Amino acid sequence: MPQLHAQPYDISANGFYFGSLEEYADKARNNRNDYGDPVEEYEIQFIDGDHIDCDLAKAWGINQANIGPYFEASESWDDHDKSVFIIAVGDAGYSFDPDSVSSSDFDVDIYHVDSMKELAEQFVNEGLFGDIPDHLANYIDMDAIAYDLSMDYTETEVAGERLIYRAA
Structure with missing residues (x-):
């Protein structure tokens, strides 16, 4: 499973590591900056995992809004499906809807x-x-x-x- 990091845009707050959407939601809900205010915006960074999941994250353009479907794809798709997506979106310029994407959506x-x-x-x-x-x-x-x-x-x-x- 990929390990991601939520890096706050708020420089007075600390980021956190997470490996699932549930863990992200829990840590984000409880994260506060130095002034006690909730932290709302994060840059999501791929930290550790299989090389293909790193390439998938890059092609996916992971962010706060689409990490749930990214985790689902990284867990349920096989390497061929991931390769099709990476090539279609990352190289060939296909667009996709993160909430309903399937590797069969792409003719590659x-x-x-x-x-x-x-x-x-x-x-x-x-x-x-x-x-x-x-x-x-x-x-x-x-x-x-x-x-x-x-x-x-x-x-x-x-x-x-x-x-x-x-x-x-």
Whole structure:
């Protein structure tokens, strides 16, 4: 579970760490500044957790209003769903409603390869260009196919892993 920090905008108040929406609500309700006034506004910062949850928090744009749905997504989504969201919102510019978001809302194809050339080789091996006779296989220009693929596919990194994606 991710560990977050609520940093008050009020310089006379102390922040606090939390790991759930309930813990945040409890600590925020009881937090006071040096003058005894309640603290109302916080910057929410990702502190600790899995690398993919950190990338998810960044793409999510965590703040006071959307940390509940962020916690739900970080707990219930698998790494693929998180990667789809991170790429769609963080790289491809999709928008989302935090209260009703699902990774299936985004049309993103992800390939776990390190380069366009590797993606080209995968597509050829999977038969995307039809059945290629063995005596012609050496004449296929993988670099040219990789170049063509780079017009529709994009390389990125999510949680330290290189990925190639296509977003519709």
